[in-house]
Amino acid sequence: MSYRAPVAEMAFTLRHVAGLDAAIAGGAAGDLTLEDAQAILDEAARLANTVIAPLNRKGDRHGTPLAEGAITTPPGWKAAYRAFVEGGWNGLSGPAAHGGQELPLLLNAACSEMWNAASLAFGLCPLLTAGGIEALDKHGSEDLKARYLDKLVSGEWTATMNLTEPQAGSDLAALRSRAEPAGDGSYRITGSKIYITYGEHDLTDNIVHLVLARLKDAPAGTRGISLFLVPKVLPDGSRNDLRCSGIEHKLGIHGSPTCSMSFGDGGGATGWLIGEENRGLACMFTMMNNARLNVGLQGVAVAEAATQKALAYARERRQGKAPGATEAMSPIIEHADVQRMLLTMKASTAAARGICYLTAAALDAARGPEGKAAHDRASLLTPVAKAFSTDLANEVTSLGVQVHGGMGFIEETGAAQLLRDARILAIYEGTNGIQAIDLVARKLPLNGGATVRAQIASMRGVVEGVLKDASPAFGHSAARLRAAIESLDRATSHQLKALTSNRPEEALAGAAPYLRLFGLAQGGACLAKAGLAASAALKGGETDPAHAARIALARFFAENLATAAPGLEQTILDGAAFTQDAKLALAS
Structure with a gap:
């Protein structure tokens, strides 16, 4: 099946996890209204679904041949890019002084997810242009801005x-x-x-x-x-x-x-x-930080596409007889192990989406009265958004192949392409190992650790909300999520102490598992927050079945994925000895 943008889920995450409602109510989103935001998402979905997504397989097969210094993009690429530019999508969050719409980065993040889910290869072009616009706008001379920004913002140039x-x-x-x-x-x-x-x-x-x-x-x-x-x-x-x-x-x-x-x-x-x-590195990091969030969104995008494809296949493919089934062969979606894989894919994607949208919201808030505190929060979350989301993209697309079975290994289903495409995401724009080092060595010490402590406190607030809600549908979510957050808190103390006690090697040895632990705790909190909003809607009389599904997804993540947190904590606290034995162990 071809990708279909999950507009309702994206809008729900924007509003109830990342705080779009509050941003609009507080005037932080300019003249944007919820109705405007919904209309933009709907129109972006139309472009992604009908114009970009049908080109994805063509791009994979055609490639980009080079002859006499010129590259030919895949068939349909030019027309799709022209439609993208003519629709004003390239300048959605661009500076108004140069023709952009200057809409919130949060809304642009959702649109960016759609372009990249429809075709990761196509979405890369505007992704790099967006970073270039930001670097030039912040650091370029007035002459360079006048000469280049208008055409970059419009998309006339890349x-x-x-x-x-x-x-x-x-x-x-x-x-x-x-x-x-x-x-x-x-x-x-x-x-x-x-x-x-x-x-x-x-x-x-x-x-x-x-x-x-x-x-x-x-x-x-x-x-x-x-x-x-x-x-x-x-x-x-x-x-x-x-x-x-x-x-x-x-x-x-x-x-x-x-x-x-x-x-x-x-x-x-x-x-x-x-x-x-x-001073070029400081200028380039403006571009790279923009790109890192967008690469995290690419991870969400390709994971969403893989999840949709696996779900569709699992509903159609019949194999074996599920417990309690009356037919000789059941759709594989009725088998518990396939359900586990599909739920892992769906919950992981939703958790990564929540983290990336939170990061975009913090970048928006940094432009307003919250200023430095929001900027520091965005700085803390950016390496997590990039690395956690792209690690999950590799895992989710691999599960997508597994759900398809042997047909997943065959190119015609498209599951293999998503796995191949996703592999680069953990590598470019700073490998995920570098993101983990950045998180531990540069972001945890921000404000003496106050920034990360505030973020952990916000996660605890979500757990208190689940406890207060007291809905049996959440199961053991509060207890499991609380355990993950406390593991994160203790691991954070350990890492900060290692840094301040001149034991950087110990801190860096645990950097990658620490980032994973952070992602599990924050991702679980995002899903629980969505679940709380869904529970409130149900109690208010709404009958949308998606609300019950959001609670179930939050519960699955807390009870089945966040449970890895204590083990990660122990790796961080006790596992650094491998640096002393590495040369010996790797000698042969």
Whole structure:
């Protein structure tokens, strides 16, 4: 089956988990009304369902062939991108001063989920442009903004992020690309970059590359990196000295061109400085933080698509006789193990969606009176949104193949493509291991640990709400979720103490399980919060069966998935000794 955007579930999460109602009531969403938000979601779903989703398989099969420096995107890609741009979707949350609608990032997050669920390869193009818009808007000169932002916000042009080089993956200190002042305010850029998403394509006439490079005599390491805007086509209409030198042949996202880029073969590509010299990393992180949340949303998206496909197959496929069945062969959805897999997929997807939407809401709140506190909350949640969601995407798409059985291993069902596409998500925009390090080493110490303590307190508040509700439909949810949160609290104390006691290796050894633990506790709290809203609706007389399903999903997550929390806690508290034995254990 083709993807169908779950608009009702997305809207419910926006309103009752991420706080869209409160943002609108408090004036934090500008002139946006709930009716407007619903209309936007409905129209976005129409585009995703009818225009983008039908292209997903075509993109996977066609790929992005490179010939004589030019890339041909898959059939239908140009028309779909044109419809996307003409609908104003590229500028949904863009700055109003440059033609954007400046709507909440929270609403844009839901739309971004739809584009990427319909086709991950297609959704990557506007994802990178959004990051470029934010970096240029925050750090670019007025001249650069005037020249480029309008066209980027509209989607007439696209943007890329050029970090990685053959010898420098995640270690940006090893970058070798060079920049030389040209004497007229511009610079000449030389060097090679790899893994550049949509570095070349035929969707737009111009591509605006944001490129990290070093000035002569710049300080060593990351302190000597500057950021430059290097367009494919120069303001005078001539072609810049840059080219796509190769295209990667990848495990997945075949419809998205992943390019090797060469700058300055003819003497130097013309570029302009963004921000200050040797301060490029700070500018690039603006773009990367935007991208990290959007990659988390990609994880939600591909997990949702896999869950929908597995559910549809499980309802149709008959195999074996389920307990109590009268027919000789039952739909496999009636077997307990298949139900367990499907519920794991659905609950994991919903938990990841809640975390990503919470992160987007915090970014919106950071622009208002809450300011720094909301910014710090968003900073804390961003690595969790990126890593937890994309780890789950890999697990959910793998379960999707398992639900399909042998047919999942066959390309024609589409389950295999989702698994292949999802695999990159835990790798790019900072591997999930790097996200875990960021969470533990940089985000936990924010405000002396007060930011993470406040977030844990908010999770405890949800548990108190479940206890107060007292509905038997929640089962043991409150107890299991409370245990997960207390495990998180103790693990947090351990990690902070290790950092302040000059034991960084111990803290980092437990970073990945700590991020997983955080995700389980926060994800469980998100589902429980949705369940509480659903319970209130039922008590108020609403009869929508989706409400009972939301409570059941919250209960499943708490009683079957969040129960891993105590084990993760013990790994964090007691498992760091492996760093002492690693060389011995890995010697042979």
